[in-house]
Amino acid sequence: MNAMQKEVFRRAVLSVLDANRTRFGLGVNAIALTLSAYGFAKTADDEVADALDYIAAKNLCEEVTKTISKENRAWRITSAGIAFLDQ
C-alpha cells in the first residue's frame, strides 16, 4: 500500500469504529469483516491490527480493556477520533 492507500484504509477502519458509539469495543475480526461495507472486501487481520495500533498511537481510538491475549483486544473511537472525522 502506498501512503494514500494507507490513509484511506485507516480512515475506513476509523469509520467502522465510529459506527459503534456504544461502551463496547470491536475486535480485529469484527472490524475486518465490517470493512467490506466500506469498500475493503478482503482484509487481513494483521493489516487491521497494524492500522489500529497506528490510529491508537494518534489517540484517535483506544483499547476498551487491556488484555494479555492478543486475540481478545477490542477498540472504540475516542472523542479526538470523532473530531478528526468531522474535519
Next chain:
Amino acid sequence: MSTPNRPDVLVGRKLPGHSLWEQLQSRAQPLALEFCSAFFNNEMSYAQAKKWLEGYGIKISKTALQGFYNSMDMRLRFASLQAAQSAETAKAELPADIEQATKDRIAQTMFEMSFLNLGENQKLQLIALQQNKEGMQGNFVLKKAKLDLDLQKFLVESDAYFSRLLDKAKELLGDNKLSQADRIAALRSAAFKDVTALKASGKLQIPKA
C-alpha cells in the same frame, strides 16, 4: 487487499442520513432503535416514516430519508445499538456470583457476535436492494454465501474464546450441574434472543435469492 469501490464513503463526514441520525440521537436511544428497527426492516414506507418523525419534531425531506435508508453506515450504527442492548440484557441475566471482569468480557464477546450478525443482516438487505435495482439476482447468491462463510469463521473463533471465558466462570462457580456445551448454548441463546424473537415474529424479512 482489494481497492475500495466506495471512496465516497471514505471521504468527509457528511454521509447520507447523518443529520437524521444525529437528530434521533439527540432525543432518546430507544426512539432511534424503534424507528430504525421499523424503517430498516421495511415496516414503514417513506411517507409513514416522514409522518412518524414529524410527530417527534423531526422534519426531513424524502431525499434525505432515502439517503438514510440506503446508508450502510447508518445501518451499522443501528446494528451496534441493538447489539449493545442485547449484550447488556444478557449480562444482567448472568449469575450474580461471577466476577464483574468476567461478566464484562462475556458481554464484550456477546456484543461483537451480535454486532456481526446484525450488521451482516443489514448488509444483505442492502445488497438485495441493489441487486433488485440492477436485475442481477444470480450474483446475490454468491455474495450471500461469501458473507455467511465470513460470519461462520468469526463465530467459530468467538466460540473458542467463549469457551475459555466459561472455563473461568465455571472455576469461580465451582461444581455446576450444567455442562459446558449447555452453558455455551444458554449464553448464545441469551445473546441472540432478540434476533430469535424478531425472526419468530415474522417481521424480519431476510432477502431470498
